[in-house]
Amino acid sequence: xxxxxxxxxxxxxxxxxxxxxxxxxxxxxxxxxxxxxxxxxxxxxxxxxxxxxxxxxxxxxxxxxxxxxxxxxxxxxxxxxxxxxxxxxxxxxxxxxxxxxxxxxxxxxxxxxxxxxxxxxxxxxxxxxxxxxxxxxxxxxxxxxxxxxxxxxxxxxxxxx
Numbered sequence: 001x002x003x004x005x006x007x008x009x010x011x012x013x014x015x016x017x018x019x020x021x022x023x024x025x026x027x028x029x030x031x032x033x034x035x036x037x038x039x040x041x042x043x044x045x046x047x048x049x050x051x052x053x054x055x056x057x058x059x060x061x062x063x064x065x066x067x068x069x070x071x072x073x074x075x076x077x078x079x080x081x082x083x084x085x086x087x088x089x090x091x092x093x094x095x096x097x098x099x100x101x102x103x104x105x106x107x108x109x110x111x112x113x114x115x116x117x118x119x120x121x122x123x124x125x126x127x128x129x130x131x132x133x134x135x136x137x138x139x140x141x142x143x144x145x146x147x148x149x150x151x152x153x154x155x156x157x158x159x160x161x
Contacts, residue, residue: 003135006105011062011074011091018105018135024055025159026131027147028109030097030122031060032069033080037126041085043147047156048089054160055133058089061105063097066125070094097122112137115151130155 004019018026029044044058062077064070072080074093081087095103097110098121106122109129113119123143130139130152139155146152 003105003108003131003137006108008103008105009093011078011093013074013093018059018131021057021059022135023133024057025051025133025156026057026059027152027156028059028061028105028129028131029147030063030095030106030125030127031081031091032063032066032125033072033077035066035069035125037124037143040126040147041081041087044089045085045087047147047152051156051160056156056160060087060089060091061097061103062091062094063122063125064094065096065098065122069125097127109137109140112140114140114142128152130159132159 004022005017007015007017009015027047032038048058062070077091081091097103097106110121111119112129126143128141128145129137132138138159141152
């Protein structure tokens with residue numbers, strides 16, 4: 001299944017696919033509002049501002065699977081992200097990234113190994129997957145990797161025109 005044909009829902013509950021982002025490089029990140037890594041929203045938003053005009057977008061995917069750190073409703077998540085971090089990138093609906101109810105998007109993403117060669121389950125909030133403009137998963141960065149780490153920036157730059 002092409003990553004662009006995976007059905008998803010926006011945070012507002014509208015059905016769509018990632019096909020609307022075909023031709024753009026994406027950084028898909030499972031996010032949470034009450035996590036020690038939540039300040040990574042700042043770096044993600046800077047990536048959006050820096051590279052957005054070059055055909056790049058961050059896609060935030062709220063998930064409550066890790067210690068219940070995303071307990072809010074869609075409206076609460078939207079308010080938190082916009083007022084606390086000025087998030088301008090798209091957010092999808094709250095999603096299971098692991099387990100029996102794993103979203104099809106993450107069934108595709110988690111086949112990508114990280115730099116150490118390990119694929120499989122998402123480890124924690126703020127795991128990042130780089131998707132090429134053609135819809136291929138081309139990179140994976142574990143939660144502790146900051147959005148603006150040298151290896152992330154180099155990988156994004158390599159995908160952009």
